[in-house]
Amino acid sequence: MSLKGMQKQQTNTQPNVGTGVQKELQYQQWKKLTTEARKVQLKRKHSFMVLSVVGKAKQGKSGLGLDIRTDTEIKEGHVVRFLDFDDGAEVTWKTCWDSDPNIFVYCPNHYNSDGTENYALTMQNALNFIRESEEMIANEKINVRAFVMDGMDKWNDCVTNKLRYEINKGDRKKMTNPISPTAYGARNIDHNEVFISALKLQCDKVFITHLKPTFGDHMNPTPTGFIANWNKDVPDKMMQMIVIRDESVGNNTKYVARLQASKTNPNMVGKTWTIFESNGKEAKWNGVPALRKREI
Secondary structure (H helix, E strand, O other): OOOHHHHHHHHHHHOOOOOOOHHHHHHHHHHHHHHHHHHHHOOOOOOOOOEEEEOOOOOOOOEEEEEEEEOOHHHOOOEEEEEEEOOOOHHHHHHHHOOOEEEEEEOOOEEOOOOOOOOHHHHHHHHHHHHHHHHHHHOOOOOEEEEEEHHHHHHHHHHHHHHHHHHOOOOHHHOHHHHHOOOOOOHHHHHHHHOOOOOOOOEEEEEEEEEEEEOOOOOOOOOOOEEEEOOOHHHHHEEEEEEEEEEEEEEEEEEEEEEEEEEEOOHHHOOOEEEEEOOOOOOOEOOHHHHHOOOO
């Protein structure tokens, strides 16, 4: 159990802090839980990865999340849990990973009979998948290699639409109406309930999102650059960051991943890998070997 987990358990069980006796009981409980958490922390051989993967559409972002195990880990049946708000990883899993049963790709998006999204059920589905992942991690017979959350931009859109739906009391025709900036606090609470729940899992984590264009002048439709499309609370939580760029020329396709930041291996920052290449006749997936080996 992590220090955060111990603190949560402590919060749920501690007596009200008031008298000197209560404070002493609270301190002894804190000391016991913290000591146990420290033992687990020291026993762990490496810190858990908290990696962001950012890039434009169809450039191998989901592929990096799927391709996170070494050959030995694959043979030993290590598990990858893949929460797919983007709803596009399943075809890659089937095509390129031969429907590996130890990779569980799950899309939580729930739609009503009329085709509209049920935002509350989508959120609950995601929380259920994370809870199941937590139970699997706690099971010593199961080796969970990583938890991947794909489509961070889509998740942010979901909770934004959930807020608009609730403010307008279910009238979807009014969901485009302006929202007071102060109302977005409720949106952020929903977003972080899922994001932080995933972040607290005791395994390596990968969070994937698209790049979105930025514009210097609203009258000029030409983008001046691109930035990661996600909630403002996300980037500060990342320990490692990979950005994918397109270096294709003519019929030769080439996607390159660059390690943008790393708190665990700063000497590797700036290193690049050609993750995918094709000459129009033959395609080759390389991935990032250092990612599989936890070297980044």
